[in-house]
Amino acid sequence: xxxxPSVTSRSPGHFDLDDHYYPKVLxxxxxxxxxxxxxxxxxxxxxxxxxxxxxxxxxxxTSALAARTRHFRWGGCDLxxxxxxxGVRRMVVVETNSCPxxxxxxxxxxEDQEQAGYRTLLERSFVPxxxxxxxxxxxxxxxxxxxxxxxxxxxxxxxxxxxxxxHLVPCFDGDPDPSHRFEDGVLHVRRxxxxxxxVRAAFRYVTQRPWNRIPPITRTAMFNPxxxxxxxxxxxxxxxxxxxxxNAELASTGLTxxxxxxxxxxxxxxxxxxxxxxxxxxxxxxxxSNAGQGVWTIASEAELAAFMEVxxxxxxxxxxxxxxxxxxxxxxxxxxxxxxxxxxxxxxRIHVADLRFMxxxxxxGFFPVAVYARRARRPLERSPGESSWDQLGxxxxxxxxxxxWTTESERLMLMDARDFNRxxxxxxxxxxxxxxxVLAVTAVDRMCTNLVTQKxxxxxxxxxxxxxxxxxxxxxxx
Numbered sequence: 477x478x479x480x481p482s483v484t485s486r487s488p489g490h491f492d493l494d495d496h497y498y499p500k501v502l503x504x505x506x507x508x509x510x511x512x513x514x515x516x517x518x519x520x521x522x523x524x525x526x527x528x529x530x531x532x533x534x535x536x537x538t539s540a541l542a543a544r545t546r547h548f549r550w551g552g553c554d555l556x557x558x559x560x561x562x563g564v565r566r567m568v569v570v571e572t573n574s575c576p577x578x579x580x581x582x583x584x585x586x587e588d589q590e591q592a593g594y595r596t597l598l599e600r601s602f603v604p605x606x607x608x609x610x611x612x613x614x615x616x617x618x619x620x621x622x623x624x625x626x627x628x629x630x631x632x633x634x635x636x637x638x639x640x641x642x643h644l645v646p647c648f649d650g651d652p653d654p655s656h657r658f659e660d661g662v663l664h665v666r667r668x669x670x671x672x673x674x675v676r677a678a679f680r681y682v683t684q685r686p687w688n689r690i691p692p693i694t695r696t697a698m699f700n701p702x703x704x705x706x707x708x709x710x711x712x713x714x715x716x717x718x719x720x721x722x723n724a725e726l727a728s729t730g731l732t733x734x735x736x737x738x739x740x741x742x743x744x745x746x747x748x749x750x751x752x753x754x755x756x757x758x759x760x761x762x763x764x765s766n767a768g769q770g771v772w773t774i775a776s777e778a779e780l781a782a783f784m785e786v787x788x789x790x791x792x793x794x795x796x797x798x799x800x801x802x803x804x805x806x807x808x809x810x811x812x813x814x815x816x817x818x819x820x821x822x823x824x825r826i827h828v829a830d831l832r833f834m835x836x837x838x839x840x841g842f843f844p845v846a847v848y849a850r851r852a853r854r855p856l857e858r859s860p861g862e863s864s865w866d867q868l869g870x871x872x873x874x875x876x877x878x879x880x881w882t883t884e885s886e887r888l889m890l891m892d893a894r895d896f897n898r899x900x901x902x903x904x905x906x907x908x909x910x911x912x913x914v915l916a917v918t919a920v921d922r923m924c925t926n927l928v929t930q931k932x933x934x935x936x937x938x939x940x941x942x943x944x945x946x947x948x949x950x951x952x953x954x
Contacts, residue, residue, distance in 0.1 A: 480648050483655045483665055485641045486618075486631040493590050496629030497580050498885055504892040506583040513906045514585055514844055518542065521907055528904060532730035540731065540914055542841035547924035548704040549601050550845075552576025552834040553913035554870075556799055557901055558813040565816060567908040568734045568799075569719075570830065572916045573766065574700045574709025575681050578834040578846035580625050583892050593834075593846045594626075594633040598679070600838035603637055605697045606677055612662045612695050614674035617643040619656065619690075620681045622873075627681045634679065643667075643675070649684045661695035683710065683766055688951045692927075692934040706939065706952065707927055708920035712794055713763035714943055715920060716740050722919035733915045736797040737808035741944060744788055750795040751780055754806040757860070759796040762788070764948060773868050775804055775860035792945040800868060804860050817856055819900045825855035829889060829899060830870045833913040842914045847906070849889035849899055 493502060516524075518541040526534045554570045584592040605611075616634060620627035631642045645655055645665045655666045663675040677697040682690060692703040700709065708715030716738040723732050739750050740763075751758045751774050760783055762770030772783045775798065797808030805812040817826035834846040850870040857867060872884045889895040927935050940949045 480651050480653075480655075481646045482668060483646070484644045484668075486628065486635045486644055487641045488635045488639050491591055491594075491629070491632040491636060496594065496625055496632070498625075498888070500885070500888075501581060501583055501890060504583040504890050506585060507891055507893050507896040509903055510847065510891040510896060510906070511585060513903055513910075518841060518843075521910065524904070525907055525911055528907075529730065533728075536726070536729035536731055537911070540842075540911070540918065543837075543914075543918055544839070544841060545837045545918060545921035547928075548574060548700055548707070548709060548917055548921040549837040550575065550597060550700055550835075551704075551709060551913070551917040551920070552578060552832055553909070553916050555831045555833060555909050555912060556813075557816045557829075557831065557899075557905060558799055559816050560811050560813055561802070565905075566734055567831070567905060567912050568736060568813065569912050569916045570736070571712055572708060572715055572913075572920055573683075574704040574920075575683060576832065576834050577623050577626055578832055578848060579629060580623075581848040581888055581890065582846035583890060591629075591633045591636070594629050595637065596843075597836045597845050598630065598634050598637055600843060601836040602634070602677075602679060602699050604839060605699060606638070608697060610695075611676045611697055612674060614662065614676035614696070615643060616640065617645050617663065617665055617675045617678045618681065619645050619647045619678055621646070621648050621684050621686075623681060630679050630681070643673075645678075647682045647686075647689060649688065651689075654689065656689075658691060658694065658696075661691070661693075663694060663696040663698075685764065685951065686710065687953060689953070691953045693932060701924075703924050703927060703934065704920065706943075707923040710766055711764055711943070712761055713740050713792065713945070714923060715916075716794060717942060718919040718923035719916065722915070722922055725922075726915075731911075731915060733919055734912060736799055736813065737806070737810065738797075739795040740792075742793045742795050743791065744784070744786075744793065747783065747793060747795060748780060754795070754797055754808060757798045757800065757804055757806050757864075759798045761794050761796065762790060763792065763794050763945075764790060771865075771869070773798060773800075773864040775800065775864035779864060790945055790947045792943075792948075798864075798868075800860065800864065801856055801858060803858055804864075815856060816900060818851060818898050821898075827855050828852040828868050828870060831899075831901070831909055833909045835910070835913050835917060837917075842917075844910055847891050847909075849891075849895070851887050851889055853884075853887065 618631040635642045664672045708718045719733040760772045797806035805814045829851040854866040
């Protein structure tokens with residue numbers, strides 16, 4: 477375990493561009509098409525989407541974009557740009573993330589606004605929470621367990637917005653002497669002098685099993701609450717069920733959350749059966765990991781055998797249809813989906829790339845916050861080769877043996893004039909990705925609501941029934 481930093485504080489007037497953006501982003505200029513998309517607004521986005529999708533009810537699209545979620549107010553979706561054997565293209569949701577990264581990778585919409593998306597998200601989504609009457613007395617904090625570049629940016633921007641200091645609190649999994657604790661549902665953080673102070677509202681970027689050190693529901697306003705992670709934001713098992721339930725609700729409107737076919741509640745011994753059913757290729761996921769951890773692309777008997785040797789932390793997995801090349805994609809319920817990929821480079825190589833779309837929810841409904849893309853390490857080949865993950869894995873985070881995190885930022889693709897053109901997508905794909913992200917976040921928020929009683933308590937028994945994995949349930953704080 478690497479040394480845990482101590483609690484620090486960010487005071488107003490100390491936001492520094494160099495500290496909160498990747499160096500390559502500082503001099504990047506946002507692509508004109510992306511700028512145009514960000515300036516459209518929900519009304520024009522809905523109009524364009526309905527024009528391209530005559531099968532959907534216009535009122536349903538307008539209502540979806542204007543919805544105000546109750547619990548899950550900041551999310552990011554990872555999407556693939558795919559096509560099928562008939563050449564029909566679409567954006568499909570791979571997973572939804574609560575408390576996602578993205579600000580440090582997004583060129584500024586307005587060159588004169590240094591805080592850019594940091595300020596936009598806080599101003600439109602977080603700050604309105606501070607007006608709640610039921611908040612306990614206390615200060616403000618940002619909780620984090622990775623991505624200090626962004627989390628410190630949020631702390632600095634929040635200090636400016638509220639004109640008060642903001643505590644930046646490390647919250648690492650396995651910390652023997654944590655700098656935070658809860659008393660009667662109220663978060664307290666330890667100052668550098670050893671004293672404890674209550675917190676009325678906290679911005680949370682705690683991504684590694686946050687439920688084992690933060691309760692699902694707290695009196696301190698938490699953005700996002702851990703409830704959102706358990707309901708699908710960091711729980712791929714419940715996310716798949718949330719999409720399924722929401723799609724049933726949307727059936728009459730023509731809208732749907734599009735995902736690769738997903739089989740849930742699968743024990744390790746059952747995995748080979750489902751892989752065989754999908755044509756011998758599939759993706760197996762630890763439902764509760766993130767940042768590219770706990771994901772196995774299975775495109776050969778050797779890769780399946782390697783997975784079967786894994787000693788799992790949890791009792792259940794999900795098996796998902798693999799989106800690969802046209803010759804080695806899973807045979808799922810929607811036929812074979814395969815990656816459109818990037819525009820061929822000068823050596824005629826195509827790479828898999830995903831799109832991370834970050835959205836927020838404010839008083840007027842959803843709004844886009846940040847977009848970036850990530851490409852795989854190796855180009856997409858006509859055969860899976862020795863390691864299908866090198867061709868398909870796009871996540872940039874790398875976890876070291878000491879538990880620390882590094883980032884392979886050389887595979888980051890910005891929404892600037894150079895990188896965006898290589899993605900091979902246009903305005904309509906951005907609109908499609910935005911609508912899919914809105915629907916996916918809404919689906920998870922509906923699951924959040926199902927897991928809360930009328931008195932505002934976490935429904936542990938229902939959660940255990942929906943997510944029958946005792947190893948996970950035992951980790952969740954009461």
